[in-house]
Amino acid sequence: MKLYHSSNVSVIKPDIIYSRDYLDFGKGFYLTSIHEQAVRYGQRFIRRQREAWLNAYEFEFNSSEWKILELDSYDKDWLDFVASCRAGNDVSDFDLVIGGIANDKVIQTLDRYFDGELSEDKALGLLKYERPNIQYCIRSQKMLDDCLKHIESRQL
Template sequence: MRVYHASDCVVDSPDTEHSRDNLDFGRGFYVTTMKDQATSYAQRFMRRGRKAYVGEYDLDEGALASLDVLEFSSYDGQWLDFVMACRSGADDTSWDVVMGGIANDRVFTTVDLYFAGEITKEEALGRLAYVNPNDQLCFRTQRAINRALRFCGAEEVS
């Protein structure tokens, strides 16, 4: 399966070292199965006056079977709790790969309100119930990257 990563440079050797802390699924190398989603995200770099690239990788789905994988199929309570733990730096789990919906602009607003204590968990889940998740896969360990991802190429976004 092909997956995509947006960056301001070509990432031919992905790693977990260059990730920011406190992201949706924690520190790691993030990809998506949706090329248009990666391209849209890459355009954020262009708006900051930087170059933008979408890297393409081959995901060995068979290799995922040998890894510790957590998958969320919807924006539910478990997803919300996990994202909150990761974003607050309180996640202490050791998953190799986490897959599920991305907190895009619409979802982020709801998550942010919940995180700030301005809405209840039930209200947040009610707002998220009708949102179709985009997808993201977070490779949280170098072992997972080495086993499951192979760089295929990159194109500059213009």
């Protein structure tokens, strides 16, 4: 499958070591299958007077060889996992996590939940109406090296 990653640099050989901590699915290399979403994300760099690059990859893997977590909706499992990762409390060893992106609307609900303004039930009630835009977070260097092949990088 073809996946995209936006950055302020061309990323030919992704490396987990450069990933930030405390993101939705923890430390990893984040990608999307939605071209338009990757381009929109890249616009953030341009608005900050920085270069923006759209990197494209081919991602092929055998699911039986890897430890994978799929979170298909904004439900309790998704909310608990994101809360754990963003707090730096994730101790799981998944190679790949697939699930919804915390977009602008979702992030507002998450922030209110993390701040204690919303209960878990209220947050889940608001999130159930949102349709997830799926992101892929490759969390192991071995999976990056074995399964993700760079196709091209182009400046936006």
